[in-house]
Every structure is written in structure tokens, then in C-alpha cells.
Amino acid sequence: MYKKPATRRLLPVRSLSAPKSYRSAGAFRTLGAARRYWIILAVLGVIAVLAAFGLLAYKNPFEMGSQKWWLIAERRGNALIAMGIAAVCQAVATIAFQTVTNNRIITPGILGFQALYTAIHTATVYFAGVTGLVAARTLDTFIFQTIMMVALSLLIYSWLLTGKHANMHVMLLVGVVIGGGLGSVSTFMQRMLTPSEFDVLTARLFASVNNAEPEYYPIAVPLVLVSVLILWAKSRTLNTLSLGAPAATNLGISYRRQAIVVLVLVSVLMAVSTALVGPLTFLGFLVATMTYQATDTFDHRYLFPMSILLAFATLAAAYFIMNHIFSAQGVVGIIIELVGGIAFLIIILRKGKL
Numbered sequence: 001m002y003k004k005p006a007t008r009r010l011l012p013v014r015s016l017s018a019p020k021s022y023r024s025a026g027a028f029r030t031l032g033a034a035r036r037y038w039i040i041l042a043v044l045g046v047i048a049v050l051a052a053f054g055l056l057a058y059k060n061p062f063e064m065g066s067q068k069w070w071l072i073a074e075r076r077g078n079a080l081i082a083m084g085i086a087a088v089c090q091a092v093a094t095i096a097f098q099t100v101t102n103n104r105i106i107t108p109g110i111l112g113f114q115a116l117y118t119a120i121h122t123a124t125v126y127f128a129g130v131t132g133l134v135a136a137r138t139l140d141t142f143i144f145q146t147i148m149m150v151a152l153s154l155l156i157y158s159w160l161l162t163g164k165h166a167n168m169h170v171m172l173l174v175g176v177v178i179g180g181g182l183g184s185v186s187t188f189m190q191r192m193l194t195p196s197e198f199d200v201l202t203a204r205l206f207a208s209v210n211n212a213e214p215e216y217y218p219i220a221v222p223l224v225l226v227s228v229l230i231l232w233a234k235s236r237t238l239n240t241l242s243l244g245a246p247a248a249t250n251l252g253i254s255y256r257r258q259a260i261v262v263l264v265l266v267s268v269l270m271a272v273s274t275a276l277v278g279p280l281t282f283l284g285f286l287v288a289t290m291t292y293q294a295t296d297t298f299d300h301r302y303l304f305p306m307s308i309l310l311a312f313a314t315l316a317a318a319y320f321i322m323n324h325i326f327s328a329q330g331v332v333g334i335i336i337e338l339v340g341g342i343a344f345l346i347i348i349l350r351k352g353k354l
Contacts, residue, residue, distance in 0.1 A: 027299035037302060040294050044309040051316035055080055058324050082212035082277055083319065085220055087287075087311035089273035092228050093266045094284030095291065095300070095307055099242045100259045100266075101168055104292070105347055107285045108270045110172055111156065112179035113149050114279035118205055119182045120145055125201045126189040133204065142216045145275040146223075152178070153267035157260055168259070207278035207333035209319070220272050227265045228304075234262065235300035242298060280333065282340020287311040289343060 028034040056076050062068040097108045125133050156171055156178070190198060204211070231238070237258055240248045245255045273280065291307040318332045 027297045033296045048313040054320045079209040082209040083315045086277045089269040090284035091307035091311040093269040094288045109281045111175035113274045115179035115182035119186045122186040122189045146271045149271035207280045212276045227268045238300045286340035
């Protein structure tokens, strides 16, 4: 008896172009991660704007919009510009430096910028006294400090990264040794100072926006803008460098040449920040660590903006709270260094895993 063959029911085929969970080869793994990034960026932007406006207008004794009000706001605005410059320098320089060195638990301060800054100011007080330190607060001194810090970095790079046996880790160790040597010289000179001279010097060695002068900005701002724009333009190159020297070389990147270019730009940023407001050892590390946690991406096109906003919001909010609520503006740098140092120790104890 003839039987009609059974017809096989065809099931709907799921399109390969529309999987259940969103996957992409872009900067973010999921749409949720991208949405989270923009939300955090927007929140930080609001915090930064509110903190900046608070620093300009809060407890201004004159009527808003009057000439005297603007005079007070202009003076406060100079400090706000210094915060912005320091935030941009520390954030961008730290992330770029950690990318090139392929290590998230070190900062550009390891190259001896802070030690050189301390040595220059200590030598000024040692040889010229307090009056010499006050008289040296000029544009020429700012330019001299910046040039000396960049020159020290270029000396280390040209010596240890351009030879046949170039080694990034040796460069870092030499930077630590040079910083330690400069620190020892500074300590020796400080012991020879009088108590009053030592007090004045100690106050100057703390990082503070009050160390910045408006006449420094025509030099500092262009240097920072050019360096940041170049690093941002090299975002894709930095993404490749973060894979390590072998992978970057296989992908057609001249690792050594690109690393030197990035390190020179990092040196310019760190030199400007240190000469402008003083040493901020752990601000960049703290901001970079928080940036990696907030962005959930390795694309530097998104890391840089997040780190800049995070650094500025942190500085501006800290200065607003400590200055207008606790009347203790001078301890902002100390608190930031304390929090950054604790975060550094926690990450070290966790074996460098973020």
C-alpha cells in the first residue's frame, strides 16, 4: 500500500546578523556598556560644571554681575584654570604612560619629576634664601623648571631606549634611582636650612593651585593642548601598543619609535603640571584606576575624555568642599595623595589585578 511521504516541517532560521545578545567589534562589548559609559560621562560633566560654578560664585560677597563680583570671580577663575591644566596633564599622561609600559600600577612620577622639582626649590632656598624663592616665582623660573624636567626625561629615553639593547624596565629603574639621588641631595640641603626657611620651603613643596600664576598660562596651555591632541590622534596606535611590543610589531607598528614619541609627550605634560602646581604623585594613578573601572573599554578615544572629566571633577569638588565647607584648602593635595597612596597599596596587595 502506497504511503504519502511525511513532510518535514521547516523551522524558522535565526538570522546570524541579529543574535540574542549584542556583540560588536567596536570599543564596547555590549550596548549596555556603551550606555553606561555615556551616563557616567554625563554625570561627571554635571559634577564638574557645578563644582566649577560653586568655586566661582559661592560666598562671593558682592552682587552677582557687578564689577567687584567679576574681580573676585576672575581671581578664582585663575585657580580653576590651574586645576583644569593639572587634571588634563595628570590624567592623559598617566593613561598613556601605563599603556606604553604595559603596567597599570606605575605612574610617570617614577621618572623623577617630583624629585627634580623638590631639588630645584630646595637649592633656591639653600643658596638664595627665602627672598630668592619668592623672587624666583616668575615666568622665567617656570620655563626653566619645565625645560629641565623634559631634558631629564629626554636624556633617559635617548640613553636607554634608542640603543640595540633598549629595555623599558631598565629605563624605569634608572628613573627611580635618579629620583632617589635627587631626593637625597634635597634632604641634605634641607637639613642645613634654618627652621623658618624650612617652613617656607615645605609650604611651597605641597601641590596647590595657588602656586600657579596667570602669566604661566600662555606657555602652559598651548603645550598641553598640542600634547593632548597628538596623543588623542594616536589613540588607535596606543590601542595597538597596549597589546605589547611583539603584537604591535607584528601588526606593523614601530614599537620603539612610537613609544619614544608617546613618552616625550608624557614628559611635557608632567613637566607642565609639576612646574605649575607642584608634585601630584598619586592623582594620575587614582584617576586612571577609576577610569578603567568606569569605561569598560580599552579604546583610548574613550579613556582620555573620561579620565579628564574624572580628574577635573575630583579636583574641583575637593577644593570646593575643603575650601568652603571645612575652610582647609591647603590640605586638598594631601588628602588626594593619601587616598591615591592607599589605592596604590590595595592594588599592589592584590598583585596588580584591577
